[in-house]
Amino acid sequence: MATFRKRGKYWEYRVKYTNAAGKQLVASHGGYRLKSSAQDAAEAVEDDLKRGGDPSKAGTLFLDYWDQWIDAYKSGDKSLNTEYRYTLLRKHLKSRFDGRELGSIRPIEWQRFLNDFAAGKDRKKETTRKGPRERSKDIVSKMNSYVRSMVKAAINDRLLFSDFTFGAKVGGIRSGSKVKVLDQDDFAQVKSKAAEKASYRSIGALAVYLGAMTGMRVSEVLALTWDDIDTINNVIHVTRSWDHQYGTGFKPTKTEASIRDIEVSPAVIKLLERIHQEQMAAYLRTGYRDPDQMLMRNQWHTVITDTACNKALAILQSDAGIPKEKQITFHGLRHSHVSYLISQGIDIYYISKRLGHSDITITMRVYGHLLDSQKKKEALKATAAMDRL
Incomplete structure (x- = not known):
């Protein structure tokens, strides 16, 4: 009372x-x-x-609870990139909600914050002719998603009784619906030139070749060891990735689904065996021993960087006569790999597994537009089949 x-x-x-x-x-x-x-x-x-x-x-502050939530549920089990993202997002939350009690935040305030965050109103030094540079819809969605998860935890802790993120609309610039790929002839040229140039003294070209032939992420290629190469069954085992950004060495794959086996042709295995022999001969001459048995260790005994991979790819594309405006990055090799497989009528479910996607919806979202021409071919096959009935 x-x-x-x-x-x-x-x-x-x-x-x-x-x-x-x-x-x-x-x-x-x-x-x-x-x-x-x-x-x-x-x-x-x-x-x-x-x-x-x-x-x-009742007086628990927004940022205090954010810190508690990050420490309890997020710290230590994510990549350095993701943990750095939490730090950046906290700075944006502090700019608007510093000193505010968690229970005092209202849905309309949260929506206004998301609107301003999407519009990039805090980016005073990053302006365009139209004003501040807008953020991508993806990062705005991540901000809302993280805070929504925190709010749910606060509700379970009896600090809140309603979700101020409920019904929030996420703005921002949509990522381009089309991914940049090489056309089939250019892709074939880059693959061939990479195979010709790949050697122990040109490990970057080997990385490009493997990226083109497998669709692996650059971090996955850099993490390969000779134990991952199954020369009997012509399979490459993807079990981890390489931290090329912070230089901490091996790290877990992007998702659990990224742990996979990728079937390759005998030609790929033959090229890898040749380079392995070159590498062992060089180590024998210098007396160097590699405890990790890395594929991507160069003649200076260091694992090459993603920058070196992209530089090697740029040189190979120029050698193939591909104009700069049409050239792709290493990640574009992954897209080009998928584009070629789709053009050859390879089942999208198999492609999804080959890429290491968690489910086929991710593959469809990223590469759905590449399936349009294939859909037309399948539609003609379907109608022809029904006519023959």
Whole structure:
């Protein structure tokens, strides 16, 4: 039962309650000009108590709980890139909600924050002719998703009783629907030139060749060891990736689905065996021993970087006569690999597994537009089959 008293010009409420540990406590707050305002506030506290809330936690700050949530649920089990993203997102949250209590955030405030975040209104130094540089829809969606997960945890902790992110609309620039790929002739040229140039002294060309032939991510190519090469069954085992950004060495694959076996042709295995022999001969001459047995270790005994891979690819594309505006990055090899497989009528489900996607919807979302021409061919086959019935 709430009690009220006037202290000078302002009203104060006091609500006695027993917490989960059986201890009797008092929730109080003053500064209300009208008694009715104090009564409304006390009623809100009593409603929270009925729902299992704890008024002693009502003053928890937004950023304090964000830090607790990150520490409990996110720290240590994500890549350095992802953990760095949490730090960046916190800076943006602080710019708007520093000092704010978690329970004081209203849905309309959160929506306005997302709108401003998407519009890039904080990017004073990054402007275009049209104004601040907008953020991608993907990063805005991640911001909303992370905070929504935090809010759900706060609800479970009885700090909140409603989700201020519920119904929030995510803005931002949509990523280009089409991925950049080499056409079939250019892709074939790059593959051939990479195979010709690949050697122990040109490990970058080997990385390009493997990227073209397997569709592997650059971090997966860099992490390959000779134990991952099954020369009997013509298979490459993808079991981990390489931290080429922070230089920490091996790290887990992007997702569990990324752990996979990729079938390759005997020609790929033959080329790898040749380079392995070159590498072992060089190690024998210098007395070097590689405990990790890395494929991508160069003549200076260091694993090449993603920058070196992209540089090697750029040189090979120029050698193939591909104009700069049509040239792709290493990740574009993955897209070109998929584009070629689709053009050859390879089943999209198999392609999805080959790429290491968690499910086929990811493959369809990224490469769906490449299937349009294939769909037309299949439609003609289907109608012809029905006519023959």
